[in-house]
Amino acid sequence: MGTWGPGIFENDYALDWIAELADSADDTPLIDALNTVIDQIDESPVAQDCAVAITAAEVVAAWMGEPSEDCPEEVETWVEGRPAPSATMISQARYVTEAVLENSELKDLWKNSDEFDKWQEGVEDLLPRLAC
Numbered sequence: 001m002g003t004w005g006p007g008i009f010e011n012d013y014a015l016d017w018i019a020e021l022a023d024s025a026d027d028t029p030l031i032d033a034l035n036t037v038i039d040q041i042d043e044s045p046v047a048q049d050c051a052v053a054i055t056a057a058e059v060v061a062a063w064m065g066e067p068s069e070d071c072p073e074e075v076e077t078w079v080e081g082r083p084a085p086s087a088t089m090i091s092q093a094r095y096v097t098e099a100v101l102e103n104s105e106l107k108d109l110w111k112n113s114d115e116f117d118k119w120q121e122g123v124e125d126l127l128p129r130l131a132c
Contacts, residue, residue, distance in 0.1 A: 006110065006119035008126070009070055013048050014055040021059065022074040027089070030056045034092045041099055050106035057093035057126055060085050066129035094130040097123060 002012035009015065021029045033056035037045045045053075062071050063079040100106055101123055110119040 006113075006115040007070055007122055008051075008054050008058050008068070009072055011051055013051040015072075017052045017055055018059075018072055018074050022078055024078075027085070030059060030085075030089065034089070034096050037096045037099060037104075038092065044108070045099065045104045045106075047105040047109055050100045050104045053096045054100055054106075054123060054126065057097045057130065060089055060093040061126060061129040064090065064129070068125070068129070090130060094127065097126050097130065 004010050009018075017029065017033065033049075033052045036049045037053040040046065040049065058068055058071065059075050059079065061067065062075050063082065063085045067076065101120065107120075110116045113119075
């Protein structure tokens, strides 16, 4: 994976997925990204799937009017003017974020880096922005 920093948007998987979302007329990419990790919850979800799912969770937060400071313009454009996300989607985004923080291959990869604390803080910052 091409990663240049610990931020949620600082990897190729996130940016490729955002490009896919930008081309989508509906929220199917969000649902698919979240469900992919939910389906792996009894195992340790795969790093690539986790990177995409927490990016999707960031999109849900932006959609709720709580974007991160480094939210890409494509995300802001995609959420603009859309009705609020469903309570189910918000709950799933929060659940996936908690799962990635608790037990995931992505967490394990970051644990072995010097920037684990920054990565963890970035993902933890997402949780209060996903409060219903």
